[in-house]
Amino acid sequence: MKLCGNILHLEGCCDYKSSKKFKFTSIPSKSQIKIDCSLLEKMDFSFAIFLDECLKNRGVSYELINANPKVLEIFSLIHSRKDFQIQIHKKNLLHRLGEWVCQKWIGFLDFLNFFGLFVFALLRTLFNPKLLRFRSLLYHIHTSGFKALPVGIVTCAIVSGAITLQGVLQLQKMGVPLASVETMAKLSLREMGPFILALVIAGRSASAFTAQIGVMRITEELDAMRVMGFDWYQFNILPRFLALVIAMPLLVFVADGASLFVSAVVIKLQTGITFAQYIERFYENVGIIHFWIGVIKSPFFGAAIALVGCYRGLEIEGNTQSVGKYTTLSVVNALFWIIVVNAIFSVIFTRFNL
Template sequence: MQAPYFHIHRDSVSTICITIGGVWDFRIAKSKLNSLASALHKHQNKRQITQIMFADDARIDLAFGIFLKQHLHSTPEIIASNEINATLNQCLIASIPPTPKHSFVKLFFAQLGKGVYEFFQSFIDFLNFVGMSFYYLVISLFHGNIRLTPLLYHINESGFKALPVSLLTAFIVGFAIALQGAVQLELMGAPLLSIEMTAKLSLREMGPFILALVIAGRSASSFTAEIGVMRLTDELDAMKTMNFHPVPFLVIPRLFALIIVMPLLVFLADAFSLLGGMLAVYLQLGIDMGSYIDKVHESVSWTHFFIGIVKAPFFGAAIALVGCFRGFCIKENTQELGRITTISVVNALFWIIAINAIFSFITSRLGI
């Protein structure tokens, strides 16, 4: 392979001819290309290059042709063989613009603005979806056309099948909270307060909240994946073609099922959370079951229990709405299915925390 070279000839005081020879292809050293580029730029600034001649042993490829045209700001006469001329004619890019330099500040604010806009648009779409879902739910209740079979199916799938892990989680959390409370309050000389603290926390917060987190991780992802797969396989389009609206057929049974089943699950979660607290108090303080129940009956009113029950339908509605809404957002491919399913669980957890905080604020203001 002939080594690449170039020579600069001065034809007169103001004109220069550059002769290029050897093999100039993608394997050429960068230093050689930089030397040629420097020579071209130096003499083109003075408008002295009038001719570029390729020697008989010259061989070029498309990459070098693009490189040459990129660094030729003027149009000198090119003397070359037919093969080289054909290669140069294929280089339609006369000038490749330099890579733009992005400012970090501009890029940051651009991404921030894009994120804010997408969040706002998604929030508006979600509000529209919530309004449409409750509209169809009310219509279905007033007309008595709730589809019983899918309703019972989703009560079983989303509710009762989640009982083992939900009750075990509530039991463990109740045990841990009661144990830590008993240890700390025992050091302060008021160990019996741990029973009241555990019972109130279990009924008001830990039972409903922990249960909602478990159901969100299980059911929100399930709803999103089911509806997302139906969208990817064009089942939703088929339903619309048959004049079946997807919301009454897909969203309402799931929404109504979680609204119904969540209070029942919260009742059981409260019971297991209290059992966990009772076991912890017995192990740490030696208080038996009868004394524990008597203390709970004396110090804890039914108000705490009803507050947790009232929260449950709101938790269920939030989980179902977020899961179904994100399922309808899936449009592209199976990779999008996984990403949106993850977002669905995160959104459901956020709304559960937000609803719980709102209830805590309202009940504290009302002194309940």
């Protein structure tokens, strides 16, 4: 490209790379030029768009001379584009609120669809147990449940020790250090064991379920299963759901033992109450109902974790960025629903004086 007076000469093959060699600042702004295409051999569409935008940004009007029909057609298409006339309107608060409500409503309907298909697959499996993928169930019990046991036990033990220490200090000030035995034991059995363990499993298994199913969606494995006539829920959702529902009560039993042991050690170190006294006081004042309350809640925790993790996995789109987005979202949602389920059970048990 060469600029001679008010005539811009286009020469040879003009593409997007060749446009970078020309300085458009040499063209006076708010001027009028003519573009001579007599020596032009070839022009691509990207160069024409670039030239048109650069000239318009400087307020320069132009006219084509000696142009062949192909070049004229390219510039006619550019001038007929409507995207130059699009005006971006700022969204006000009401508009954004409406969009948010609409998105949440669509998400709720999608979850209802997912949950309905899941319930159908679950009932069909209960009436026909041969449909259950037993090997897959055992695999997920091992990977999602028992492999999380070490970190779950350590977490429950640390939290139990910290809360017991604070509780013992307060009860000592009140002059009733012995009351710390039944108080901390009931708290460990009802809350710290099942609840803290559920939080650990949610962070570990919900994210794993979402990532696994999401990758299957990206690699089109789920579409291949549908083409072959296999049911997603039968192969991917049910084994994960049943695995956590079965494994959670077993894990809670071990987590309760770890919480009680650490609680007894902290009480002994702080108050001098021996293990024999602890066991005797525990036997006299802590009923078996407190253990069962924690066990009863645990399958519901596992169900919430599995459903959230699998649902978010099916929401993942065909790109890797959505894997990180929905994996994070699944952990947050799982933690939220664990807290909600625990609060519901607390209200119910309190209502029945349990």
